[in-house]
Amino acid sequence: MATSVKQKVIGIDVSKDSLAICHLAEEKVQHLETENNQTGFKQLIKQCGTESLYVMEATGIYYLQLAYYLHEQGAQVVVVNPVIIKRYIQMHLGKGKSDKKDAQWIRRYGEQTQVAFWQPEEQVIVECRQLEQVIEQLIKQKTMIINSLEALERQPVKSQLAAKSLKQTLMTLEKQIKQLEEQLLDNLEKAFAQEIKLLSSIPGIGRKTAGMLLLFAEGFRNVTNYRQLIAKAGLSPREYTSGSSIRGKVRITKMGGSLIRSKLFMCSFSAKKSNAACKALYERLVAKGKNGKVALIAVCNKLLKQAFAIVKSSIPYRPDFANISA
Template sequence: MATSAKQKVVGIDVSKDSLAICHLVEEKLQHLETENNPAGFQQLIKQCGTESLYVMEATGIYYLQLAYYLHEQGAPVVVVNPVIIKRYIQMHLGKGKSDKKDAQWIRRYGEQNQVTHWQPEEMIIVECRQMEQVIEQLIKQKTMVINSLEALELQPVKCQLAAKSLKQTLKTLEKQINQLEDKLLATLEKAFAKEIKLLSSIPGIGRKTAGTLLLFAGGFRDVSNYRQLIAKAGLSPREYTSGTSIRGKVRITKMGGSLIRSKLYVCSFSAKKSNAACKALYDRLVAKGKNGKLALIAVCNKLLKQAFAIVKSGIPYRPDFTTISA
């Protein structure tokens, strides 16, 4: 959606505790700083109104409360990937960095570019994503405890109380992880029964990965093509060449999507054997001399391509799916 020529654009640089705001008043840039809390949001609305277009970066979780508040007030909101703003500043040879300058650049970006209005995700997606994040944190803690326990076992002198404490902690973490994983999957299967069933029909993708993929894609509600999924997962190829002298390896971007990337990579080992299209792709790349890891990454991309086509078409996986997903 293009920004209206007369619509006021407000650029906001969001940090944990504060908001740096830039907007025009009688064609002159004005800066405002408020706290990143409901009182600060009210001050912002009072100053700039609900008719303005509010543009901000997707800075971790810190922008969410503001975005939800503005949306609830009926104000149009745009949330931009920070990498896009960074590239925009570089393209215009921007120098120096401060919260005020960043807010100014964000406002300018929103004014000069085609932008899409932000919409909050379904509540069930948000809640499930929070469960998923906690599961990942608990898994990391479990790995740390396992490493500590293994290190303790190698000690010539071992404190039995310390070992007992670590084992109890490990048992508690495993119980919590299992409970949360079961709850997460049950919630997703209840809310998105059709989508989970469709995704699970793909050889190489199990129910848990289907749930992870569904959350990653936001229920596939706002995804218009499979390339968006590949880019969001950080699986897009990035070539590094220059002239005739520099011939770097083609690598993936690895920007965002680390969880789904790791899940799909594990799935690719099974998919290259049991998934007809993935097997054909893997064998063809290996026959051309590509290394196994590169071929597996291509399989990950193929799985995302299949997932998009299957969910959007409503047709479960078939061995001849290559004719549909090509």
Template sequence: MDTQVRQKVVGIDVSKGTLAACHMREGKTQHLETDNNKVGFKKLVKCCGTESLYVMEATGVYYLQLAYYLVEHGARVVVVNPVIIKRYIQMHLGKGKSDRKDAQWIMRYGQQTEVKQWQPEEQVIVECRQLEQVIEQLIKQKTMVINSLEALQLQPVGSGLAVKSLKQTLKMLEKQVKHIEDELIASLEKAFNKEMELLSSIPGIGRKTAGMLLLFAGGFKNMNNYRQLIAKAGLSPREYTSGTSIRGKVRITKMGGGLIRGKLFMCSFSAKKSNAACKALYDRLVAKGKNGKLALIAVCNKLLKQAFAIVKSGTSYQAEFANTSAK
């Protein structure tokens, strides 16, 4: 922390086309605005140097080229969740909004907070994430086509050509999804064969879910404990209570990880029957009067906990151990 305070910190507000940077020079706040491209990156490094700590928000994909460029040139980079910066500004009663102000707040956050250095992920993870994004888009298109097809078939008068066209499109999309999913899993199995086998050994987690989980966790390399994994998946419980009068339901945070949450929830139906620890947990919660959905969310958490422990230990799932740990 002391090192970070002494080190020059550069806060950067990133947008699609521009960068707004803020840093201190001789005790005075300095601002720099430049383009979000390599010409702008060179200008930024020339002004602030590679010895600085560059802090930026994870704004879509717009920060990635800059982050990669800075790391390649020997600079230290910190990438922060935008929600954290927003709450930091609110906590300090910040008012007004502009690129310059945001950059200054980001700089202050980097100066005052113990931050973790960012490193680019392995190439295979980045490539597989892109495949996953394409699959998501294709699935959305499939849903739109299915809805259009249903709407057409409900009409009293229908065009046979329109129906035929939509069915052909649906078939093509299904074929594309399957092809890309197969390529995605094959790539992960090639790069992370051992981890895929370990995750697939967990009852309730199939080959596709193992791949998605591995991709979601970035190969588990930057995960220090299972709570980080649960928080990233948005499965941490969030309680809403105040005094003795307000007693809200306990809900999950749902921050990030929507795709993996959905996949784990589907897996929880199988896990509560075939996975010893998950079954014991589910039965115990239901016996206490908890509703089925809450119990299934707890099973999702248990699956993530098992996944973390199994990958980190390098030991496949063992029912005997799971039975012991479930008590």
């Protein structure tokens, strides 16, 4: 949706404790700085009103309270990937960096670019993503404990108390991870029962991966084509060539969902054997001389393509269905 020419655009550079705000008043650039809290939000609305278009970067978690507040007040909100703003500034040969300058660039981007309005995610998606993040943190702690135990076992002198403490911590972490994973899957199955059933029909994808895919794709609600999923997972190929002298390898972007990317890569080993379309694709690429990893990444992309088609069509996997398995 294109930004209205007459609509006032507010650029906001968000940091942990403050908001740097840039807007036009009587055709003159104005700057305002407020705290990143409810008091600052009210000051912002009082100054700029609810009829304005508020544009900000997706800066960690620090933009969320502001975005929710503005949305609740009835204002239109745009949240932009920081990489896009960075590229926009570079494209316009912007020099120097400060919060005020960044806010001004963000405002200009909102005025000159076709933008999509931000909407809050469903509560179940937000809660499940928080569970997923805690599980990731606990898994990292578990890995650290395992490494510490292995290092301790190699010591010529070993404290039994230290070993006992590490083993107890490991058991506690494993129990917590299991409980949270079960709760996460249970929440997703209650919210997306039909979608999980559909995704689980794909050979190579189990219920746990199906749940992770739904969380990753936010229930497939706002996904309009499978290429968006591939790009979001960081599985899009990126070519590195220039003229006749530079011929780099084609690699994936690795931007975005590292967790779902690693999960899909594990699923690809099973899919290349049990999933008809994935098996044909893998064998064709290997026959052409592609190495195994490149072929497996192609299988990951195929799985995402199948997942998108199956959820959108509400038709379970059928190996003879060309529109899905092709």
